[in-house]
Amino acid sequence: MTAHSPLAIEANGLVKSFGETLAVDGVDLAVPSNSVYGMLGPNGAGKTTVIRMLATLIRPDAGSARVLGHDIVKEADAVRSAVSLTGQLASVDEDLTGRENLILLGRLLGLKRAAAKERSAELLEAFGLSEAATRLVKNYSGGIRRRLDIAASIVVTPKLMFLDEPTTGLDPRSRNQVWGIIRALVEAGTTILLCTQYLEEADQLADGIAVIDHGKVIAEGTPGQLKASVGSGALHVRLLDPDQRPQAERVLQQGLGDVNLATDPAALWASCSDADRAAETLAELTRVGVRIADFSLDQPSLDEVFLALTGHPAEEVSAGQPNALEEEQTA
Amino acid sequence: MSINPTTQAAPSPAADEAAVRKAISSISRPPKASALSAALTFGWRGMLKVKHVPEQLLDVTITPVMFVLMFTYLFGGAIAGSTGEYLDYILPGILVMSVLFTTVYSGVALNTDLTKGVVDRFRSLPIWRPAPLVGSLLGDSVRYVLAGTVIIVLGVILGYRPGAGIGGAIAALALVVLFSFALSWVFTTLGLLLRSPNAVMNAGFMGIFPLTFLSNVFVDPRTLPPVLEAFVDVNPISILATASRGLMEGNAEAGDIAIVLTVAVALTAVFAPLTTRLYRKG
Ligand SMILES: Nc1ncnc2c1ncn2[C@@H]1O[C@H](COP(=O)(O)OP(=O)(O)OP(=O)(O)O)[C@@H](O)[C@H]1O
Numbered sequence: 277m278t279a280h281s282p283l284a285i286e287a288n289g290l291v292k293s294f295g296e297t298l299a300v301d302g303v304d305l306a307v308p309s310n311s312v313y314g315m316l317g318p319n320g321a322g323k324t325t326v327i328r329m330l331a332t333l334i335r336p337d338a339g340s341a342r343v344l345g346h347d348i349v350k351e352a353d354a355v356r357s358a359v360s361l362t363g364q365l366a367s368v369d370e371d372l373t374g375r376e377n378l379i380l381l382g383r384l385l386g387l388k389r390a391a392a393k394e395r396s397a398e399l400l401e402a403f404g405l406s407e408a409a410t411r412l413v414k415n416y417s418g419g420i421r422r423r424l425d426i427a428a429s430i431v432v433t434p435k436l437m438f439l440d441e442p443t444t445g446l447d448p449r450s451r452n453q454v455w456g457i458i459r460a461l462v463e464a465g466t467t468i469l470l471c472t473q474y475l476e477e478a479d480q481l482a483d484g485i486a487v488i489d490h491g492k493v494i495a496e497g498t499p500g501q502l503k504a505s506v507g508s509g510a511l512h513v514r515l516l517d518p519d520q521r522p523q524a525e526r527v528l529q530q531g532l533g534d535v536n537l538a539t540d541p542a543a544l545w546a547s548c549s550d551a552d553r554a555a556e557t558l559a560e561l562t563r564v565g566v567r568i569a570d571f572s573l574d575q576p577s578l579d580e581v582f583l584a585l586t587g588h589p590a591e592e593v594s595a596g597q598p599n600a601l602e603e604e605q606t607a
Numbered sequence: 608m609s610i611n612p613t614t615q616a617a618p619s620p621a622a623d624e625a626a627v628r629k630a631i632s633s634i635s636r637p638p639k640a641s642a643l644s645a646a647l648t649f650g651w652r653g654m655l656k657v658k659h660v661p662e663q664l665l666d667v668t669i670t671p672v673m674f675v676l677m678f679t680y681l682f683g684g685a686i687a688g689s690t691g692e693y694l695d696y697i698l699p700g701i702l703v704m705s706v707l708f709t710t711v712y713s714g715v716a717l718n719t720d721l722t723k724g725v726v727d728r729f730r731s732l733p734i735w736r737p738a739p740l741v742g743s744l745l746g747d748s749v750r751y752v753l754a755g756t757v758i759i760v761l762g763v764i765l766g767y768r769p770g771a772g773i774g775g776a777i778a779a780l781a782l783v784v785l786f787s788f789a790l791s792w793v794f795t796t797l798g799l800l801l802r803s804p805n806a807v808m809n810a811g812f813m814g815i816f817p818l819t820f821l822s823n824v825f826v827d828p829r830t831l832p833p834v835l836e837a838f839v840d841v842n843p844i845s846i847l848a849t850a851s852r853g854l855m856e857g858n859a860e861a862g863d864i865a866i867v868l869t870v871a872v873a874l875t876a877v878f879a880p881l882t883t884r885l886y887r888k889g
């Protein structure tokens with residue numbers, strides 16, 4: 277990460293309520309330039325509201341924020357000139373074609389007619405949308421629509437992009453394509469604030485993550501730090517000979533602490549997030565003559581991070597989003 | 608997906624990451640769009656929607672036709688004695704009424720638009736604040752012109768002959784469209800205040816129906832009870848109808864036109880900034 281670069285987003289104590297609902301309750305953020313920063317949280321956590329404040333769509337009730345050095349209230353126009361927003365609802369015009377959408381935005385951003393047309397052709401090509409260009413957006417599939425949405429956000433290159441749940445509802449292939457585009461944007465030097473409820477997405481894309489729940493940031497760090505703070509990885513071992521399990525149990529006990537016996541009479545596991553300790557323990561098993569059929573060292577998933585931090589699971593996650601980390605653990 | 612029969616490689620349906628990287632760095636930020644250009648671009652957006660769904664012009668073409676036929680043949684004989692005479696009296700009135708009714712749809716359309724994510728993008732653009740609103744009302748004005756033209760042409764087919772000729776008819780249409788543009792700001796304000804397109808439609812017509820019927824659009828106010836007559840005489844819609852009749856017949860009074868323009872400016876001055884404020888706040 278670029279520790280010396282100035283902050284792209286600096287928020288202090290942002291608060292926003294809608295009537296009785298306190299949607300955002302004192303959020304601080306520090307997002308370095310040229311990075312992807314993930315805001316991770318379940319439905320209703322307040323992610324979209326934070327983005328809408330930072331993108332100058334709504335004013336905070338309290339607190340302040342600077343985006344690319346500009347105050348979001350006093351210098352809203354300067355902020356708007358440097359950012360682009362891909363909202364949670366598709367922020368393209370359903371009643372127009374893909375090409376018309378891009379030309380529309382080009383013209384609104386100050387491109388001359390010919391330049392706007394040229395730019396739309398370039399983006400349609402780059403985003404694999406040439407075939408869909410002349411169809412109405414309301415007839416697009418979710419994946420194509422999202423790509424158009426992101427293309428629309430870079431008609432004129434923003435310094436900072438807000439991406440609100442860019443892959444919600446997409447199939448794995450479309451999701452991977454969107455991830456590829458996001459990585460390309462980052463390589464080209466765009467800072468991205470990414471909202472997601474998918475733990476895997478934050479893990480895959482973000483350099484830094486703020487976990488947000490009930491309008492508050494409840495944890496912050498790199499994906500690795502967040503996982504380490506929970507430290508609930510585990511070393512799973514399966515033996516060739518179930519009779520050796522008591523012996524193996526003693527070794528694991530000494531090396532790692534609490535040991536759990538699995539229902540499989542040949543298997544056992546212990547909490548461990550330190551790979552070196554795991555390796556030493558495995559070596560010790562071999563040294564005392566316990567024969568190992570296989571073993572695995574699981575990193576904690578962000579699901580567990582979430583559970584540990586909030587005391588409740590991130591809903592939604594089980595609903596359709598494949599999570600590789602999760603699958604390993606059910607072994 | 609069907610297989611491309613030509614020997615050329617089918618266009619890749621996926622994004623090309625290298626091309627994305629190139630596209631992102633191949634453009635520098637142009638100077639901001641001017642207020643006018645932004646508004647006209649939104650007007651163009653309105654036109655494109657009509658191009659894609661031409662059926663939406665039905666309400667501005669069929670309804671006026673129905674009004675003309677209904678009022679001329681159904682009520683004409685009863686109210687004025689003969690359909691021919693009544694057509695002379697009623698046609699400018701129907702022009703006013705039909706076009707004014709259309710303005711309610713501007714509010715309905717804005718309310719519908721607000722439920723879509725694209726509005727957030729428009730709000731986040733560095734453009735002249737009222738541009739999306741001014742632009743869509745400019746687009747709507749094209750609909751008003753269309754509705755007005757349908758009525759005048761149909762009137763001529765049925766035997767109506769404006770005393771001031773085609774020039775008079777165009778002048779009357781221009782005045783009506785200008786007033787409607789101003790009035791539609793009231794409905795866009797409603798469109799932002801109310802929760803659903805239906806609510807906007809109901810509230811809009813609840814306001815515009817009595818105002819239109821308590822005007823001299825259909826009946827000569829001298830036939831009304833004094834209280835109503837007094838109201839009808841100061842109702843801006845009456846004055847607009849009188850001015851339109853005058854323009855069509857070539858005997859318009861400057862005073863009437865001045866009042867219509869003043870009311871139009873006043874409506875715009877109050878409701879345009881109000882609409883813009885509400886639109887900004889979301
Ligand atoms: N315009 C609004 N009016 C009233 N309440 C709102 C409004 N916008 C958001 N809220 C409420 O504020 C809270 C936070 O909403 P927000 O949309 O920011 O959450 P989120 O983290 O984006 O959730 P999701 O993952 O479902 O998109 C919710 O309780 C929501 O109902």
Ligand SMILES: [Mg+2]
Pocket residue numbers: 323324325364440
């Ligand atoms: Mg949201």
